[in-house]
Amino acid sequence: MNYIKGIQIVFFIIIGLLVSSLSFLMFHISPLNGLASLIDSGFGSSIALLETLKVTTPLLIMAVGLSVPFTAKFWNIGGQGQLIIGEIAATATGLALSPYLPPPLVITASMGAAFVGGAAWAMPPTIMKIKFGANEIITTLMMNFVAVYLLDYLLIGPMEGSQAKLVHAPASNPIPASDMLPKLVSTVGLSAGIIIALALAGLFYFILNYTNFGYELRVIGESRNAAKYAGIKADRRILESMAISGGIAGIAGMVLVFGTTQILIPQFFSDISTAYGYVGIPVALIASLNPLAIIASSFFLAGILNGAYIMEALYSVPIDVVITIYGTIMLFSMIGVIGDVFKALRRWIK
Numbered sequence: 592m593n594y595i596k597g598i599q600i601v602f603f604i605i606i607g608l609l610v611s612s613l614s615f616l617m618f619h620i621s622p623l624n625g626l627a628s629l630i631d632s633g634f635g636s637s638i639a640l641l642e643t644l645k646v647t648t649p650l651l652i653m654a655v656g657l658s659v660p661f662t663a664k665f666w667n668i669g670g671q672g673q674l675i676i677g678e679i680a681a682t683a684t685g686l687a688l689s690p691y692l693p694p695p696l697v698i699t700a701s702m703g704a705a706f707v708g709g710a711a712w713a714m715p716p717t718i719m720k721i722k723f724g725a726n727e728i729i730t731t732l733m734m735n736f737v738a739v740y741l742l743d744y745l746l747i748g749p750m751e752g753s754q755a756k757l758v759h760a761p762a763s764n765p766i767p768a769s770d771m772l773p774k775l776v777s778t779v780g781l782s783a784g785i786i787i788a789l790a791l792a793g794l795f796y797f798i799l800n801y802t803n804f805g806y807e808l809r810v811i812g813e814s815r816n817a818a819k820y821a822g823i824k825a826d827r828r829i830l831e832s833m834a835i836s837g838g839i840a841g842i843a844g845m846v847l848v849f850g851t852t853q854i855l856i857p858q859f860f861s862d863i864s865t866a867y868g869y870v871g872i873p874v875a876l877i878a879s880l881n882p883l884a885i886i887a888s889s890f891f892l893a894g895i896l897n898g899a900y901i902m903e904a905l906y907s908v909p910i911d912v913v914i915t916i917y918g919t920i921m922l923f924s925m926i927g928v929i930g931d932v933f934k935a936l937r938r939w940i941k
Contacts, residue, residue: 709841
């Protein structure tokens with residue numbers, strides 16, 4: 592069944608690529624040539640692959656984190672807000688401790704702060720669901736808006752950097768270069784964050800498949816009533832899964848700052864290149880919430896995203912078209928996930 596499902600997903604991804612390539616006709620570019628350039632830009636050279644791995648890093652971390660509560664059918668749509676809070680907590684901790692501690696301790700403390708911050712941000716909507724039955728899709732989504740505007744306030748207030756004041760561009764002070772995550776490939780800025788991402792994927796593959804915690808989340812996801820009769824404390828497990836998910840999203844934010852940007856900058860809802868909390872949702876679902884499969888799905892979608900932005904530079908394709916291409920591919924991917932199309936076709940043929 593999983594094998595058939597995998598084929599179905601791949602089929603719809605290919606359809607999404609072909610359909611999205613038609614947008615190149617508006618710029619007098621052959622769809623097949625445009626599609627070939629898109630794939631080549633994301634995967635066609637060692638530099639392209641390394642750039643894709645850099646984009647993969649936070650996306651993989653985010654999607655792995657989302658897979659935990661999703662397994663229990665608890666829909667955490669607040670990953671973006673949890674990521675932002677992780678960025679804030681990590682940056683504040685790093686800047687505060689940098690003068691007093693060696694880099695390894697600064698990095699460790701900042702990652703711990705990011706985890707705690709992201710986990711704490713995930714708690715209000717989770718508690719509202721458990722205690723009052725509030726819809727977690729709405730409440731977690733709304734927390735994203737609060738996080739975005741909290742970041743805006745901090746960057747023109749308590750966390751505004753000295754250089755930002757001079758140029759009137761909201762940003763924090765930079766993390767000292769010595770406290771950044773080690774670079775694996777300095778030419779493209781690929782940091783040790785990719786190792787953290789892969790380690791988390793392996794760890795949670797084991798947890799979700801070979802521990803009582805993972806088993807109980809699956810039972811909760813299949814049937815709350817069955818979980819109750821089996822003696823599983825569903826509310827407690829959901830609370831724990833959301834704390835883990837928010838914490839991992841926070842780590843994704845820390846890796847972004849300490850591995851790539853070096854400073855805190857405002858977030859924009861329209862910028863898909865930094866909306867890892869939203870893009871991570873289809874990445875996790877396409878992989879059927881399997882953390883090892885998420886490695887592949889995050890790498891593929893990161894390559895398409897990377898290739899799309901390079902296409903913008905090569906062919907002067909407007910950014911809106913780039914986003915449309917990416918969105919179309921994700922849309923068709925999700926059709927492959929949620930639609931039993933092949934079964935429907937077989938019934939129709941009969």
